[in-house]
Amino acid sequence: MQTRPIGPFQVSALGLGCMSLSYAYGQPPAAEHSERVLLAALDAGVTMFDTAALYGFGANETLVGRVLKAHRSRITLASKGGMAGVDVAGDGKLVRVIDGRPDVIRKNCEDSLRRLGTDVIDLYYLHRWDKKVPIEDSVGELSRLVERGHVRAIGLSEVSADTLRKAHAVHPIAALQTEYSLWTRNPEIAVLDACREIGAAFVAFSPVARGFLSGKLLDVKALDAKDIRHGMPRFEPAHYAGNLKLLPAYEAVAREAACTPAQLALAWLLHKAPHIIPLFGTTNPEHLAENLAAASVPLTPALIARVEAVINPQTVVGDRYSEQSKREVDTEVF
Secondary structure, eight states: OOEEEETTEEEESSEEEOGGGTSSSSSOOOHHHHHHHHHHHHHTTOOEEEOOSTGGGGHHHHHHHHHHGGGGGGOEEEEEESEEEEOSSSSSOOEEEEOOOHHHHHHHHHHHHHHHTOSOEEEEEESSOOTTSOHHHHHHHHHHHHHTTSEEEEEEESOOHHHHHHHHHHSOOOEEEEEOBTTBOGGGTTHHHHHHHHTOEEEEESTTGGGGGGTOOOOGGGSOTTOGGGGSGGGSHHHHHHHHTTHHHHHHHHHHTTSOHHHHHHHHHHHHOTTEEEEEOOSOHHHHHHHHGGGGOOOOHHHHHHHHHHSSTTTSOSOSSOHHHHHHOOOSOO
């Protein structure tokens, strides 16, 4: 497996996002199945594993910690705080809350360390910038977590270039994580360049467009009732019908590149810049192997230009986030 730098670490060029093993895309798989996926990724050379306090309200961290604890020295472990499940009403029901106050970030990290079964988290992100709290205050607490030895490097998620620079002035930012794929190109406005300027890695989540670019998700009405894509405008049936019209031309480029549609999406990102690390998720061991093979797919400039002409913000129908979700992120455009 090729490697790329992220902060003080060299990690596999493709990282595994562990969220779907516990949360988000319908009913998660059984624990035994998730364990097989994690160990298969490890055996295949993946060294970056990404989780968060939010995913399954701690269940994903517990899973990742239990399965990978014996292999801790072989991996770079990333998690996130500042957005977690909170019992707001006092009735035992957890709801998602964004809270970037220093004491909350400290508590989030302590809880994550316990669930992960480790003394230190290699890369700890602020999952969302709480706009009620100056970014300098939240990052200041993250820097103190580094000083205490609880965290080795810090990152941010879904922030703009300006916010990244403000944060970096407080403490070096090792990575910025934001959605980036052929159909979500916000980072190209300024964030990719800002990451390059300060020496931060750019971690691209949802690189296969939440399944769209695999070419296998043809009927959104069949998605599980709890699947978070139901709340995303691009997956609304009317919008999705328009997006499906893009697939034939996209799949034609994949055939010319001698790869699968999912591999084309990942290879495109790997060819965009050396500081980009695609972070894909899967619950399927066969898809895991397919995705990892994307690291060996060569793309010519002509093929890159063709695929970018097919899938881009002007050809895609619908916003990536709902109005509520738009207000919770700090990226430039949608």
